[in-house]
Amino acid sequence: MKIMTMAVIQHSNLQTENILLLLLVFILSCVYLWKRSVSSFPEGPWSIPFTKNQKLLHARPHIRLTQLRDVYGEIFSVKLGRQRAVVVSSFEGLNEGLVKKAFTLSGRPGSLLSGVFNKELLQSNPSLDFKIKRDFALKSLNSLCYKPHIEETMKAETEKLASFLLSQRNVPHIQAILEPIFLRLIMFVVNGKLYSNDDANFHEIWKTFQINSQLLVSKWEDLKSISLFQSSVSYNFFQIRERSEIQMAYQRDIVNRHKDCFNPNIVSDLVDCSLVMLELNEDSGVLSQEDLDGIFVELCSSGNQPISATLAWLILYVSYFPDVQDKIYQELTSVMGIERSPRMSDQPHLPYTCAVILETQRLATVLPFMYPHMATEDTQFMGYKIPKDTAMLFNVWSLHHDAKHWKHPMKFDPDRFLEDGDLRIPDQYLPFGDGLRSCPGEGISDILLFLFSTNLLYYLRFDLQGKVDLEGEMMGYVLAPKPFSLTVTPRETVVIDIAAELGETLETSVCMIEDDVSFDDVLD
Known part of the structure; x- marks a missing residue:
């Protein structure tokens, strides 16, 4: 009986060893086949299945x-x-991928941007329609x-x-002060109303765009979670969709007001530019009117946060390096004295000030990865095979x-x-990206940054209070400075009382400037 029991145990052990051996062979075969299939795919840090490199x-x-x-x-x-996702860090890689x-x-990888209502330019995949939309935005904004x-x-x-x-x-x-200011100015460029x-309408618009911005932040947070289920499911997409529809309806009303008094000889804003384009076919x-409204x-909605973050970085840097701030002031006063403030026509005569703006955009790089890209088909890239639907991160921060x-x-x-003594901008300077996905509002952004930085x-x-952090923090896809405290004192150039009332808002020739339609009307 004892011998028999021993035989059974030995047989059982042999079966276990065989099973383990087969399992090992199976695992090794899977690893071999997997490595063979991805041997031409860029390597990277190992991640456990169903998780990610969250750290x-x-x-x-x-x-x-x-x-x-x-x-x-x-x-x-x-x-x-x-x-x-494939991360590209070199100038050669960015040039090949973006251009x-x-x-x-x-x-655009929908999983990283889905739900955000910026769909016409930000989320659209390359196509003839996309190119026409982007060319319109780029040409019109540059003309304005x-x-x-x-x-x-x-x-x-x-x-x-x-x-x-x-x-x-x-x-x-x-930065919290700057964001609504830049939103109002961008809306002025688009719609002709400041x-x-x-x-009350602006506060509703601001709230809508803040919700949209928070959703982009949630998409970044999704990438940091190890959960198989994305955290953004907790967001109220019904509210987002409702507010975006209201915003679109409100925008349509603005366009209709432009149409009522449209004069092709007076082009004051982006809506006017679109009406001219449609008239000339x-x-x-x-493009449909719905495309243009979008x-x-x-x-x-997409420009105020990067611009405000950049100007906040500039103020932080010149406050942290007061000699730089003093040198800017000396250059400004040497060009215009203390009798008038800077204008765009002064830009060629302010090389050091412009260099400070450029260096701020390089060192801060407020969109370090831009927005995620995606391969629309299987392709060869930098010696690798990139499968269709692979996410691409172009690391501009690394390049800078x-x-x-x-x-x-x-x-x-x-x-x-x-x-x-003259400005020199190298090819490796890409704060607005490059190629099809470069920022169509680069020209307007340059004007805003120049006028605000020089005039302020x-x-x-500006003098800093207490310790500051020069590393910043990611707010969605935007790298913003952490909040810092400032002491503000007047320069001797305040020869006029700028604290006095500056008069009524400048009006354009746009007839919809007197806006009596509210979000509540749109809801009704």
Whole structure:
């Protein structure tokens, strides 16, 4: 009986060993087949199935992903959400992906941007319709840059802001002040109406765009969660959809008001530009009014946060480096004295000030990865096979801090953009991206940054209170400075009382300027 029991045990052990051996062979075969299938796919840090490289995205993701470049090279892969993404860090890679393979690698991964109502330009995949929409936005916004009333309105807003900051003297969070100002100005460029700070409609629009911005933040948070289920499911998409529909209806009313008094010889804003385009059939009948309404809403909602973050970074840098601030002031007063404030026509004569703006955009890189791209088809890229629907992260922050292209890249040094006293902008400078997905509002952004930075630094001196953090934090896809406190004092250039009433808002020739329709009317 004992011998029999021993035999059974030995037989059982043999079966167990065989099962384990078969299981091992199966696992090794799976690993072999998997490695064979991805051997031409960029390598990257290992992640456990059904999770992701979540730690890479929690704190300072732009720095963590840039550090991986030293381990895996200038192109590697990481797990984002429920898919792997290719991270591209080199200038050659960005140039090939954004320009040479623009149509192939400029799609949008819906899982990382779905739910956001910016769909006409931000989310659309490359197509003829997309190109016509983008060309319209780019051409029209660039043409509006030269309209005198645009500059005059922006300049008046800088004086109002300077007056407000002087009245406060102590400013705890300047970016929070800047965001609604830039939204109002972008909406002015689009619709021809400059809302007042206490306008009820503007507060509803601001709330709608804040919800949209929070959803983008949630998409970034989704990438940091190890859960198989995305955190954004907790967001009230019914509310988002309802508010976006109301915003679209309100925008349509504005367009209809333009149509009632349209004069092709007087083009004051982006809506006027669209009416001219439709009248001349420059879109070949491709774009509907709904398409254009979507573009208007999207452009209003997508630009204020990056611009406000950039200006906040600039104020932080010049406050942290007071010698830079003093040098800017000396240049400003040497060009215009203390009799008038800066204008766009002064830009060619202010190379150092412009270099400070450029260096701020390089060092801060407020959109370190831009927005995620996606391969729209199987393609060869940088020696690798990239399957269709692969997410692509183009790491502009890495490029802007690459020692191969920038001497002491972590140092704030405006002189790197100067050569014999003139501005010099290298090819590796891409704050607005490149190719099909480059920012169509680059021209307007440049004007806003120049007028606000020069006028504020012409009128005011900024000094930091307490310790500051120069690393910033990711707010969705935007790298913003952490809140910092400022003391604001007047410069001797305040020879006029800018704290006094500055008069009524500048009006354009747009007949819908007297807006008596509210969000409540749209709801009815």
